[in-house]
Amino acid sequence: MVRRQIAGRGVKDPRVLQAMREIPRHLFVREHLRSQAYEDFALPIEGGQTISQPYVVARMTEMLDLGAGHSVLEIGTGSGYQTLILARLARRVYSMERVAELTKRAIERLRPFQLDNVKIQTFDGTYGWSDVAPFDRILVTAGAPEVPAPYFDQLVEGGKLVIPEGGRDSQRLMLYEKTLDGVRREAGEKVAFVPLIGRHGW
Numbered sequence: 001m002v003r004r005q006i007a008g009r010g011v012k013d014p015r016v017l018q019a020m021r022e023i024p025r026h027l028f029v030r031e032h033l034r035s036q037a038y039e040d041f042a043l044p045i046e047g048g049q050t051i052s053q054p055y056v057v058a059r060m061t062e063m064l065d066l067g068a069g070h071s072v073l074e075i076g077t078g079s080g081y082q083t084l085i086l087a088r089l090a091r092r093v094y095s096m097e098r099v100a101e102l103t104k105r106a107i108e109r110l111r112p113f114q115l116d117n118v119k120i121q122t123f124d125g126t127y128g129w130s131d132v133a134p135f136d137r138i139l140v141t142a143g144a145p146e147v148p149a150p151y152f153d154q155l156v157e158g159g160k161l162v163i164p165e166g167g168r169d170s171q172r173l174m175l176y177e178k179t180l181d182g183v184r185r186e187a188g189e190k191v192a193f194v195p196l197i198g199r200h201g202w
Contacts, residue, residue: 013061019088065160068091069091069136073133077095077102077106080109128151138161140164145201171192172188
């Protein structure tokens with residue numbers, strides 16, 4: 001999976017590639033779909049949501065440019081797979097999920113890994129998580145028409161945010177960097193995520 005689908009498509013960050021090698025994706029998909037866990041496409045999970053294709057997980061993580069000391073906000077815990085990738089690469093991960101069933105299942109899936117740097121809560125993620133802000137990095141795993149305003153307020157100067165931005169059915173990966181002069185924006189490839197539902201989303 002890593003050699004052909006991820007490194008073979010241009011992901012170069014060695015820490016990201018190593019995390020993708022070590023973390024068993026099949027533990028984060030439904031049992032009857034485990035034979036497809038290492039193929040390069042999204043799979044359905046509980047709550048009408050999906051676990052993203054491995055390449056997209058790796059690409060978005062690489063775009064974040066994570067450091068070992070970073071505090072990360074993840075919007076959309078989903079299966080917990082991306083959460084675990086982030087936890088391997090950053091100091092602290094705060095993950096928000098609007099679907100209570102997914103929060104419960106993600107916590108169950110992550111429990112065997114005995115993480116001490118992850119906190120998950122069920123809430124409208126479009127508000128961010130002001131109680132534990134600011135964040136060095138923010139990763140949004142659902143498609144939004146634009147970046148919810150609270151995210152920039154909760155991002156440190158020099159911080160980076162990755163989000164699928166566009167319509168309900170198709171988006172483009174966008175990288176934002178908060179600078180002294182405002183916000184720098186860089187476009188990535190086209191993707192298709194479930195919509196970001198909430199007060200500042202769809």
